[in-house]
Amino acid sequence: MKVVQINCYASGSTGNIAKAIHRRLLDDGHESYIFYEVGNATEKNMFRIGNYFELHSHAVLARNLGRHGYFSHIPTCRLVRKLRKISPDVIHLHNLHGSYLNLPILFRYLEKSAIRVIITMHDCWLFTGKCPHFTFVQCEKWKETCGNCPQLASSPRCKIDTTKKCLEDKKRWLTALSDVTLVTPSQWLADLVKESFLRDCSVKVIHNGIDLSVFKPTESDFRARHHISESKKIILGVAFGWNVRKGLDVFVEMATRLDAQKYQIVLVGTDDSVDKQLPASIISIHRTHNQKELAEIYTAADLFVNPTREDTYPTVNMEAIACGTPVLTFRTGGSPEIPNATSGAVVDCDDIDALEKELVHICETLPYSKEMCLKRANEFDMTRRFREYIDLYTIVS
Numbered sequence: 001m002k003v004v005q006i007n008c009y010a011s012g013s014t015g016n017i018a019k020a021i022h023r024r025l026l027d028d029g030h031e032s033y034i035f036y037e038v039g040n041a042t043e044k045n046m047f048r049i050g051n052y053f054e055l056h057s058h059a060v061l062a063r064n065l066g067r068h069g070y071f072s073h074i075p076t077c078r079l080v081r082k083l084r085k086i087s088p089d090v091i092h093l094h095n096l097h098g099s100y101l102n103l104p105i106l107f108r109y110l111e112k113s114a115i116r117v118i119i120t121m122h123d124c125w126l127f128t129g130k131c132p133h134f135t136f137v138q139c140e141k142w143k144e145t146c147g148n149c150p151q152l153a154s155s156p157r158c159k160i161d162t163t164k165k166c167l168e169d170k171k172r173w174l175t176a177l178s179d180v181t182l183v184t185p186s187q188w189l190a191d192l193v194k195e196s197f198l199r200d201c202s203v204k205v206i207h208n209g210i211d212l213s214v215f216k217p218t219e220s221d222f223r224a225r226h227h228i229s230e231s232k233k234i235i236l237g238v239a240f241g242w243n244v245r246k247g248l249d250v251f252v253e254m255a256t257r258l259d260a261q262k263y264q265i266v267l268v269g270t271d272d273s274v275d276k277q278l279p280a281s282i283i284s285i286h287r288t289h290n291q292k293e294l295a296e297i298y299t300a301a302d303l304f305v306n307p308t309r310e311d312t313y314p315t316v317n318m319e320a321i322a323c324g325t326p327v328l329t330f331r332t333g334g335s336p337e338i339p340n341a342t343s344g345a346v347v348d349c350d351d352i353d354a355l356e357k358e359l360v361h362i363c364e365t366l367p368y369s370k371e372m373c374l375k376r377a378n379e380f381d382m383t384r385r386f387r388e389y390i391d392l393y394t395i396v397s
Contacts, residue, residue: 002031002086003393006079006101007094010039010046013315014094014122017208019043020386021092028390033086035079037100047082049100050075059099066152066160068130069096069103076102080109090393093119097132097156107173118392120183120206123312126170127196129163130156135310135332136245142167143195171197181392185313186334206389207337208313209382211291215322217370220296226283228264233363236301236325238268238294238316239308247307247330248277250352254305255279257356263363268297298323303362309349311335317344322377324370328358343368343376 003025009015018034022043025032033045037055041048050058050072058071079101083091091110096103110117123132129146131139137150146163174180175197182203184190190203228234235254239246255265260281267274270284278284288294298304304320306329313334317327327344329335336346345362347354362368 001025001090001393002033002088003090003092004033004035004083004086004088005092005094006035006049006096008037008098008100009095010034010036010041010048012039013208014120015039017120017386018092018094019046020209020382021389022046024383024386024390025393031086031088033088035082037098049079055099062099063157064159066130066158066162066166068099068156068158068166069101072100072102073105075100076105080105083109084113088115090116090118092389092393093117095122095125097125097130103173104169107176111173111176111178114178117177117180118183118389119180120185121189121193122185124189124192126174126182127167127193127198129165129167130158133245133310133312133333174198174201183389183392186337188334188337189312204392206392207380207385208315208318209385210315210318210322210380212322212377212381214291215295215298215319215377217324217374218292218295218299220293220300222296222300226266228283232262232264233302234300235263235265235359235363236268236297236304236320237265237306238297238304238320240269242267242270242274245309247309248274250307250355251282251305252278253352254356254359255281258359266297266301268294294319295323298325301325303328303359304344305329305355305359306335307355308332308335313337318377318380321373322380324373326362326368326373328355328362330355340376342372 005018007014007018022032022034035047035049037049054072054075061071062068125132128142131151139150146167149161149163152158152161180201182201183206185208187205190205193203237251242248251265266283268285270286275284298320304325304327306317309332311333317338320327321343327339329346330349331346332349345358347358
């Protein structure tokens with residue numbers, strides 16, 4: 001079996017998923033290829049689409065003309081030539097919303113070749129005019145037609161509103177494919193698909209997974225290094241790109257509400273600009289040196305709090321639970337699907353009073369043991385999750 005994956009990134013969350021699937025395919029004796037925009041080839045048969053000038057030109061044109069995915073003619077034609085030479089049985093698309101593909105050319109090839117297509121929707125972009133997420137601004141225009149977009153300044157940024165045209169094009173491209181299967185990492189996103197123009201497509205939920213050999217209870221001197229007494233409960237937050245959508249303001253509010261003698265808030269993934277918004281009582285860690293260090297911090301924490309306001313299926317929730325730390329999160333996106341009744345709790349989005357009450361309850365009564373969390377974490381094993389993709393390829397091929 002020959003499988004080609006196309007993704008914006010060669011690393012990060014989606015890039016790591018693609019590479020894990022890629023390695024699994026190669027280990028099983030299949031032909032596997034990855035084409036990507038950003039990052040470095042770290043595996044066999046990984047190829048970058050476009051060069052710096054081509055990608056930069058696409059990004060500038062797209063931002064100014066509001067036409068993301070309509071440039072990169074030459075790089076996409078080169079890609080199509082390579083695809084014809086490979087003649088894959090399955091083409092697996094991941095994030096297409098970068099500055100590296102000409103979508104009209106790509107989808108024309110997919111339609112004419114009648115190759116089986118699998119699309120993993122890591123967010124909502126596929127059925128909107130441009131937005132990966134819309135929960136925060138409570139926009140539902142995508143259900144009918146986009147236009148007058150309230151998020152032009154949000155990534156992917158653009159100066160001209162072409163969202164109506166872009167959504168119409170996506171409808172035409174995707175409905176023309178003869179054999180397409182959509183994969184979502186959460187039931188929440190699968191349910192949204194059924195409200196969109198993709199409602200008639202086959203949809204399968206395959207949850208993301210994590211490496212349980214890395215994210216596991218990992219003891220360290222974290223408390224001693226940061227002068228946190230054993231009597232204090234560590235409340236941890238981890239994000240990469242802290243902002244209101246990620247709930248930064250919630251932690252700032254919690255710092256004013258929680259007893260400083262009993263609780264210590266620690267945030268990971270901050271930077272200098274975030275530090276300016278934080279009270280002195282919050283410990284700010286800009287970055288960890290590796291995943292092991294992150295696992296040590298998860299393990300040291302008493303409770304992981306994720307007040308995200310829009311998220312598809314946050315990996316940080318899984319990582320915390322796998323390190324034996326329960327999770328408290330808002331009921332938004334796919335975040336509530338990760339902690340079960342034995343590994344965490346969920347409160348309504350933006351209900352700060354409920355969040356505070358549940359936080360104190362968990363820290364004082366300890367309803368979720370490390371053993372309970374680790375049992376739940378067995379379901380996050382990435383080997384099992386990526387095996388589901390191989391099975392899906394086999395079914396569709």
